[in-house]
Amino acid sequence: MVSPATDITPSYSSLLTEKKGLFGLSREELLELVVGLKQPPYRARQIFQYMYARGGTSFQQLSSLPLALRKELDQKFYIARAAVVSKEVSSDGTRKWLLQFADGAKAETVYIPEESRGTLCLSSQVGCTLNCRFCHTGTQLFVRNLSASEILQQIAITKDALDDWQTPEKRKISNIVLMGMGEPLYNFEQVAQALTIMTDAEGFCFSRRKITLSTAGVVPNIPLVGTLGVQLAISLHASNDALRDKLVPLNRKYPLDELMQACRAYPRLKNAERITFEYVMLEDINDSPQQAQELVRLIRGIPAKVNLIPFNPWPGAPYRCSSSSRMRAFAAIVQKAGYAAPLRVPRGRDIMAACGQLKTASLRMRKSLQCKVEPPTEKERPTEKDGVAFG
Numbered sequence: 235m236v237s238p239a240t241d242i243t244p245s246y247s248s249l250l251t252e253k254k255g256l257f258g259l260s261r262e263e264l265l266e267l268v269v270g271l272k273q274p275p276y277r278a279r280q281i282f283q284y285m286y287a288r289g290g291t292s293f294q295q296l297s298s299l300p301l302a303l304r305k306e307l308d309q310k311f312y313i314a315r316a317a318v319v320s321k322e323v324s325s326d327g328t329r330k331w332l333l334q335f336a337d338g339a340k341a342e343t344v345y346i347p348e349e350s351r352g353t354l355c356l357s358s359q360v361g362c363t364l365n366c367r368f369c370h371t372g373t374q375l376f377v378r379n380l381s382a383s384e385i386l387q388q389i390a391i392t393k394d395a396l397d398d399w400q401t402p403e404k405r406k407i408s409n410i411v412l413m414g415m416g417e418p419l420y421n422f423e424q425v426a427q428a429l430t431i432m433t434d435a436e437g438f439c440f441s442r443r444k445i446t447l448s449t450a451g452v453v454p455n456i457p458l459v460g461t462l463g464v465q466l467a468i469s470l471h472a473s474n475d476a477l478r479d480k481l482v483p484l485n486r487k488y489p490l491d492e493l494m495q496a497c498r499a500y501p502r503l504k505n506a507e508r509i510t511f512e513y514v515m516l517e518d519i520n521d522s523p524q525q526a527q528e529l530v531r532l533i534r535g536i537p538a539k540v541n542l543i544p545f546n547p548w549p550g551a552p553y554r555c556s557s558s559s560r561m562r563a564f565a566a567i568v569q570k571a572g573y574a575a576p577l578r579v580p581r582g583r584d585i586m587a588a589c590g591q592l593k594t595a596s597l598r599m600r601k602s603l604q605c606k607v608e609p610p611t612e613k614e615r616p617t618e619k620d621g622v623a624f625g
């Protein structure tokens with residue numbers, strides 16, 4: 235069911251004014267701002283809590299601030315919410331929002347309710363540079379990175395819609411996955427800032443254990459995920475380079491031996507954590523018993539879990555989903571080797587909200603407006619000096 239937006243939030247109009255947006259600013263940035271306004275430092279904390287823990291959008295209602303300060307904030311600043319262009323609800327309860335940001339760029343966000351948890355899938359970019367063959371987002375031109383503010387606005391809008399600005403124990407969104415549109419490790423700085431605010435006890439207050447960042451395998455940045463303390467997932471999808479080069483073209487830059495070395499050296503494995511390997515099941519492409527055995531050999535020695543994802547078709551997709559019997563046989567081989575290998579139940583297929591189905595109509599912008607994403611250079615690669623052993 236698609237509903238056109240009737241709820242473009244009032245604060246969206248503020249985006250078109252000269253006012254400066256505060257949503258997405260860190261504690262330190264807010265502190266600098268209130269000191270500049272000749273206010274005591276604790277005002278920064280009040281604004282931080284108001285925006286990120288209480289979901290406030292109007293300075294007028296921040297009643298713990300003096301009236302004069304509320305007025306000044308209102309004249310100079312705003313608290314952003316993207317416009318909701320459309321929202322869809324699947325027959326299984328999954329919800330998808332198409333959001334539009336100040337410059338017109340659009341991204342999708344998906345909420346998946348389950349009995350014991352509610353998971354929000356966030357986008358980190360508009361479009362994606364990586365063109366994974368099975369992924370609908372990969373067929374969309376890359377537009378730009380999302381800012382920390384825009385990543386957090388996806389949570390805020392979902393919380394608004396679900397009436398979920400409550401104490402952490404009662405809330406509907408319990409888990410966050412960065413598995414929507416884009417490669418989060420090609421937008422690391424903004425993703426890291428958003429995660430810091432998401433996990434701040436006086437901010438969104440999500441447990442780091444319940445946040446998962448998924449990468450297609452940007453090897454040099456994998457150790458950085460460890461510094462954020464969130465869970466790491468690798469979009470693997472193939473057990474050898476020849477096939478992965480086709481399915482996940484980034485593999486040509488960072489082949490499997492480099493990727494597996496980065497996983498084996500991943501610092502947080504020492505803290506009894508596991509890496510999740512995602513494996514989309516494609517009929518007669520990557521689903522044979524031999525490939526299951528090859529996968530087991532590939533990840534041997536890595537504390538891991540393998541999520542088997544039935545392929546979610548989209549118009550013009552070059553693949554079909556594996557049969558149930560083939561997926562079960564594949565799972566059995568991985569499980570026999572000692573790895574958890576749950577076969578995921580697709581959610582939100584009828585509204586194109588399932589894994590790999592997200593795509594918006596955002597067009598490539600003029601070059602001058604694009605935020606160019608350069609893959610990290612050789613120099614940016616972590617070395618043994620950084621405490622990471624490669625090779």
Ligand code: SF4
Pocket residue numbers: 362363364365366369370371372414415416417450469590
């Ligand atoms: S699977 Fe992820 S990294 Fe690959 S094209 Fe899709 S959004 Fe990009």
